[in-house]
Amino acid sequence: MRADAKKNRDQVLAVAGTAITEQGVDVSLRDIARRADVGLATLLRHFPTREALLDALLRTSFDELAAKADELEGMSEPKDALVSWLRDCVAWTTEYRGVTVLMAAAIEDTESALHASCVTLRAAGARLLTRAQAVGAARTDIDGTDLFALVAALAWLGDQPALAPRADRLFDVIASAILTSAGSGGTEG
Template identity: 85%
Template structure:
């Protein structure tokens, strides 16, 4: 890609990130193009669909969360590793309002631009859950799909203005329900 095209693409991504954080994933592509001071055709040339735009925008975050899961899998107590990753994953998903709805749909749609990243992220969480289960630290009646659904549910709570003040408390409640012997979750999070 030419340097000017790369610069244009990166600018559109930066503007899209701010617009999605502010208005949610349903923000108009036309509005993103206007804010980026490019034509809609230019935006669509780089990102032919909303999901393609989101995949490009979220790709680095997906990779970071997957890498964090890999690092936690090799270090730390299994229960604390799982809770730490779960907290980071939920926190990240609340940065972009409405992204969990798209992620939940994308994981079931192999044609979605988000599918591969969502499957990889779910697998990373599933490995941490399995590790905690094998250590006897997490309930055995759930799997990575359940964990992914809980991330979506907890992130949804954070998106709701009336419920957002309770989101941290409810995260702790859910995390305690996952673990068979819950560590002090506030200590595990550094609070």
């Protein structure tokens, strides 16, 4: 990629991150291009769809959350690892307003640009859940898909101004509903 094209791409991604944090995932692509000081055609050349832009923007975060799951898997008690990862995942999804709706749709849509990243993220959480279940620290009647849905639900709470003050308490309620009193190590958060 030419240096000027890379510079434009990086600028679009930086501006898109800020714009989505401020206005949500439905922010105008035209507005992102204007704020990045590039033409809409330039933005679309790099990112032909909104999902392609979001995938490029979010992939690093997805990868970091998956790596965090790997790290926690090797260093923490199963219960603690699961709760820590859940908390990080919910905090991240709350940062980008409206991303949970896209993630929920993308997990089922194999044609979505976000599909692979969402599947990777769900698998990371599922591994931590399975590990906690194996030691009796988490209920066995839920799976990775349920966990992914709970992350989306908790993140949605953070997106709602009237409910955001309750988000931390409700996280603890959901975490305690996932966890059992058996198993080794830690508390709900």
